[in-house]
Amino acid sequence: MSSHHFVKEGQEPALFILEPLSFQLAGPLLEWAPLVLVSDNALAEVLHWGIKIDVVLAEESRVEMLKQRLFEQVPAKLLSHQPGESPIMSALYFLINCKQAGVNIIGPSSNDVFRQVERFMHQFQVNLFDEKLKWSAISSGNFEKWLTAQTCLQIRKSLGSQSIQFQGLMEKEGGFESTTNGIINIRSDQLFWVAESHS
Numbered sequence: 001m002s003s004h005h006f007v008k009e010g011q012e013p014a015l016f017i018l019e020p021l022s023f024q025l026a027g028p029l030l031e032w033a034p035l036v037l038v039s040d041n042a043l044a045e046v047l048h049w050g051i052k053i054d055v056v057l058a059e060e061s062r063v064e065m066l067k068q069r070l071f072e073q074v075p076a077k078l079l080s081h082q083p084g085e086s087p088i089m090s091a092l093y094f095l096i097n098c099k100q101a102g103v104n105i106i107g108p109s110s111n112d113v114f115r116q117v118e119r120f121m122h123q124f125q126v127n128l129f130d131e132k133l134k135w136s137a138i139s140s141g142n143f144e145k146w147l148t149a150q151t152c153l154q155i156r157k158s159l160g161s162q163s164i165q166f167q168g169l170m171e172k173e174g175g176f177e178s179t180t181n182g183i184i185n186i187r188s189d190q191l192f193w194v195a196e197s198h199s
């Protein structure tokens with residue numbers, strides 16, 4: 001992708017590939033030449049995609065070996081973390097230091113991933129893409145969007161006791177559905193997540 005060689009200024013959200021779910025999912029997120037970070041466990045698959053990688057996150061003991069695998073990706077940066085430490089935390093601290101405005105993460109929407117990401121929510125915008133859904137963190141406490149009728153959404157609270165109000169939506173089969181064509185509104189006094197289908 002030749003467009004991927006433009007100067008990166010932190011305006012476009014970075015892309016962090018925590019797990020290589022599919023190139024079809026990553027492709028549209030690469031269009032604007034983001035800073036690309038890849039976790040060690042996703043690296044083998046992502047190298048097959050033939051894209052330019054900017055940063056690889058790996059445990060310290062793997063750094064020397066990975067330098068050889070990344071020969072064709074020079075000047076890719078290797079960012080090490082301690083055994084057992086999360087690559088998510090390392091990636092997000094790195095992105096904040098780089099003054100990135102946001103990040104799209106490809107990986108599982110597990111409780112552990114949400115919990116780690118939420119610690120950084122007030123510093124930049126985070127979207128999490130799993131196999132089916134795009135989860136957007138709403139740190140402002142207010143989400144508004146024009147939707148067609150019967151569009152399905154998921155809402156995830158950051159706290160179990162959290163109160164969330166919504167307009168233009170009704171609960172349906174473990175999620176929510178827009179009732180008419182028009183603007184829906186979701187509000188809370190705490191951070192929450194909204195998910196839409198990305199397929």
